[in-house]
Amino acid sequence: MKRRATIKDVAERAGVSKAAVSYVLNDIRKVSAETKARVLQAASELDYQPDFTARSLTKRTSNMIGVILPLVDASIANVMQENTYYNEMISAIEKVARENGFDVLLTGLARPEEYRNWVQKRRLDGLLFLGLFPASIYAEMRSMEVPAVLIDTYEEHTGKYPSVNINDEKGGFLAAEHLLSLGHENIAFLTTGLENPVEVHRYKGFTRAFQERGMTVPSPETAETTHRLESGWMIGKKLAGSSRTAIVCTSDITAFGVIRALYEAGVRVPEDVSVTGFDDIHISRYTTPSLTTVRQHIMQKGTAAAEKLIETMKGHPAAGETFDVKLVIRESTAPPKQ
Amino acid sequence: MKRRATIKDVAERAGVSKAAVSYVLNDIRKVSAETKARVLQAASELDYQPDFTARSLTKRTSNMIGVILPLVDASIANVMQENTYYNEMISAIEKVARENGFDVLLTGLARPEEYRNWVQKRRLDGLLFLGLFPASIYAEMRSMEVPAVLIDTYEEHTGKYPSVNINDEKGGFLAAEHLLSLGHENIAFLTTGLENPVEVHRYKGFTRAFQERGMTVPSPETAETTHRLESGWMIGKKLAGSSRTAIVCTSDITAFGVIRALYEAGVRVPEDVSVTGFDDIHISRYTTPSLTTVRQHIMQKGTAAAEKLIETMKGHPAAGETFDVKLVIRESTAPPKQ
DNA sequence: AAACCTTTTGAAAACGTTGTCAATCCGGAG
DNA sequence: CTCCGGATTGACAACGTTTTCAAAAGGTTT
Incomplete structure (x- = not known):
């Protein structure tokens, strides 16, 4: 089991400083074409991938978004167990997140006080609330700086957070x-x-x-x-x-x-x-x-919510959005019998 | 927005070193009752919660387990979208994880080469594979040291990893x-x-x-x-x-x-x-x-898988398990018509 | 009172990044 | 030849923990 290459290894191999490697890989500062090439070369030879944990520590972000389901009787099962509504929602969110380089942390948290800690401990970059939560949550959130998008709620209840819902x-x-x-x-x-x-x-x-x-x-x-x-x-x-x-x-x-x-x-x-x-x-x-x-x-709603969250995280606050609905007439309705 | 208390704050307030705080909070070493009390007091006054990211960095663990769904056409949606089988599975897993202090990272990864990086970048403590994956994944996994439990596969295909399935x-x-x-x-x-x-x-x-x-x-x-x-x-x-x-x-x-x-x-x-x-x-x-x-x-299977994974992560490797099934006769079957 | 344990504590290194700041290098102007 | 300014680079601190190692403190025994 060989050790994973760190930025230091890359720096040594390329004959530059750790900082230089960071500059090149994050394209954060002008670097001469020549050292850039050397760094890139070394990085690829060592198959270097930056460690998210270490990066989180300095950058105070985690590249993760939290998807939060309401807990009923201490389990998210009671809300999501039977309904493929959640399947569609979650898979839409996961897709958008992954395509943007984020991972999805799925959870149901029990007590409102836990949210703050959880978000801070994990350094979550954004939150997606799926469904109805006690109002105290929103107050709690407001005191943090995490971007959040709410799904299936109405903004009059949540203050400033954008909400994605339907008519x-x-x-x-x-x-x-x-x-x-x-x-x-x-x-x-x-x-x-x-x-x-x-x-x-x-x-x-x-x-x-x-x-x-x-x-x-x-x-x-x-x-x-x-x-x-x-x-x-x-x-x-x-x-x-x-x-x-x-x-x-x-x-x-x-x-x-x-x-x-x-x-x-x-x-x-x-x-x-x-x-x-x-x-x-x-x-x-x-x-x-x-x-x-x-x-x-449903997937449209989930996709929109995830995209808005990511936009917001990038510093472009997004507004809520309300999607249209339509009636689909099938076999379960008919005129009343005479 | 006041800054979150760090271990240093606690140490200063309690008049001890950071190390001492760590000892007390992790119950890692004998500490006199008196300093212990002071530390606990300070920690609670400051509402101190250790930062997972920082902890991850030294301990090389993340307190997260990854739940991996197969990707079909670049989306987990195609496998989980219509079937509440996955709802039950995921909610069972989430429950066990949360009760044990772990968070659940949900994902579908596209190419086998990505797994290694993803697991290492995130320092995942354990992996739960939900369904069928290309054999190369298991080879890839074997070369890492992550504990993993497979659900709905057969061990003859996966080598040493325990598998939870049914008859x-x-x-x-x-x-x-x-x-x-x-x-x-x-x-x-x-x-x-x-x-x-x-x-x-x-x-x-x-x-x-x-x-x-x-x-x-x-x-x-x-x-x-x-x-x-x-x-x-x-x-x-x-x-x-x-x-x-x-x-x-x-x-x-x-x-x-x-x-x-x-x-x-x-x-x-x-x-x-x-x-x-x-x-x-x-x-x-x-x-x-x-x-x-x-x-x-289904939930039993999910629960068992998650528990086995956690056991394995604690250093007690668990064996796979095969659950029984039974026939439930309802209305969709009858004798053939004459 | 010296020597010796044992218990309790703390200073500092380590984890792997990013960011700050200062240093170096280079070419050209004076 | 010196000085200057811009471009490029590197040393080191910082992030918040845990862990190592050694020192201090507190008793006992001689």
């Missing part, structure tokens, strides 16, 4: 309007909780569709947990006996839970009850019935 | 045997390619079920890509007009693709054709038909 209000509206135009009147709105502004906006859009038609707005049904199959299933079970003819869900995952519960109760989708999802994850096109849903371009 | 052969057998015992004779085996030993073992088990009954073994159907919905869909389309009465898939994801293609061709599951999956991801219980599949305990 949730429109999404809620599109789903409701679609069902209303099919002739449904008794429509349930299934949310995972209106503490989350994303859910709030979707419900607002849902509400607007009713208001524009002068109809009274149904109050929401609240699931007990995050976007999980079982949350949907439990509500579906409850709604199976009700007079609702349509159900708007705020994720595809909960919609699948709902559909399954209805099926088990002998209620057919879409013949007896229509169901819409939200996200348009890959599988939603392949189930039977395939899912009518509000499509958001 | 794939049994899985293949159980699926085939289940269908055979239902009375199916013309059964397709859908694989993503027999270059992957995991697939090979599953096919071996499939084969054995036929041999034990003295039946001739069908040759496998090979999908063009990794485990993707569309791979399944394309093969399903092709098989829809065939005389097969049952299809064994090597992932739930491909099974869903198959089922959808059959549905679109007017072939009913399970009435006309039975389909089995592999993995038992969460959603498989919620689709209609719900999926008969070979269950593996």
Whole structure:
């Protein structure tokens, strides 16, 4: 096991000082063509690669960005386990990061106080927050100097940090309007909780569709947990006996839970009850019935967030961005039966 | 923005040397109760947290483990995008890592030569390989001293590295045997390619079920890509007009693709054709038909792999482990129609 | 009170970079 | 020939830890 070459080895071989090597390799200062060639030559002969750790120490950067998922019950599993939404997001982020020479540190941190320490200990260059976090986090962040981009939050909650999200209000509206135009009147709105502004906006859009038609707005049904199959299933079970003819869900995952519960109760989708999802994850096109849903371009969102973060880290602060959504009509919705 | 306290600050405040602080905080050497108390006091007053980067430099470790996914077409997205298999795996790993004070660096690396550099530049303490990698990687790894644990590979290919996997052969057998015992004779085996030993073992088990009954073994159907919905869909389309009465898939994801293609061709599951999956991801219980599949305990596998890695890193080399699988019979399989 | 342990402590080197500053080199102007 | 200015280079400090090595302190035993 031979020792890895250090900058000193390169310097000696090239017959120059360590500083000179650093200048050449980082293209940081004018260096004569001749020594430059010698250094490059030596570096390649020794297969020299600068050590990130040592570099971090002086430069106070790490070339790493942190991707932070909310912890529920001390595990990120509870939020990301069932939903390929996160797969797309994370792989988009990882791709952008890697292409720009950054590595991705993936984590869920338990207590708000930990964030500061973690970021500082690791000298993280930037942070990507995926989902909803307690407000104290943002205050904590503001007191540090780490660039950050938030995904799926609203800036009114986060102060100065740019947020990448979608037009949730429109999404809620599109789903409701679609069902209303099919002739449904008794429509349930299934949310995972209106503490989350994303859910709030979707419900607002849902509400607007009713208001524009002068109809009274149904109050929401609240699931007990995050976007999980079982949350949907439990509500579906409850709604199976009700007079609702349509159900708007705020994720595809909960919609699948709902559909399954209805099926088990002998209620057919879409013949007896229509169901819409939200996200348009890959599988939603392949189930039977395939899912009518509000499509958001997840990878686009992840890519944009990562790119904005990197821009910000380079000193060009980026603004937030809100992406459009559209309705994808598939098999899970139909006019109510007569 | 006040400067973060360093070990020097603590030392000065406690009236001792930096070394003494290090001794106390790392519990590395006997220190008198009195100075110990002073140091602890000072450290807590200053809210001192050691800097990982600086520590890495002397200790040559980073407190990070790398989780490596295969890159297909320069993106990890193509392998992990649609399948919550990876969600469970990654969240299990992250949990164990975090509980042991490690952070998780997530990546897909393009060329084998990059691994070495990446591991050394980052001073990674351990590596977790998720899936199949070119053999040259293992040779490359052997020449380094990084502990590593492989997931979903077979040790005969990897030399000395411990591997955490499941009894794939049994899985293949159980699926085939289940269908055979239902009375199916013309059964397709859908694989993503027999270059992957995991697939090979599953096919071996499939084969054995036929041999034990003295039946001739069908040759496998090979999908063009990794485990993707569309791979399944394309093969399903092709098989829809065939005389097969049952299809064994090597992932739930491909099974869903198959089922959808059959549905679109007017072939009913399970009435006309039975389909089995592999993995038992969460959603498989919620689709209609719900999926008969070979269950593996994914989080258990991820947890075990991470724990073994950490054990190995602590100097107690761990052996590989093979977990059991079992058949979960749901709605997607039934006897062939008369 | 000297000699000798044993325990406890601290000064300084090391880790591998980058950045600061001063020194050297070179050619040309005076 | 001296002086000057610009271009190029190198010595050394700095980053924040851990570790090595030796010294100091505190008892015991003679």
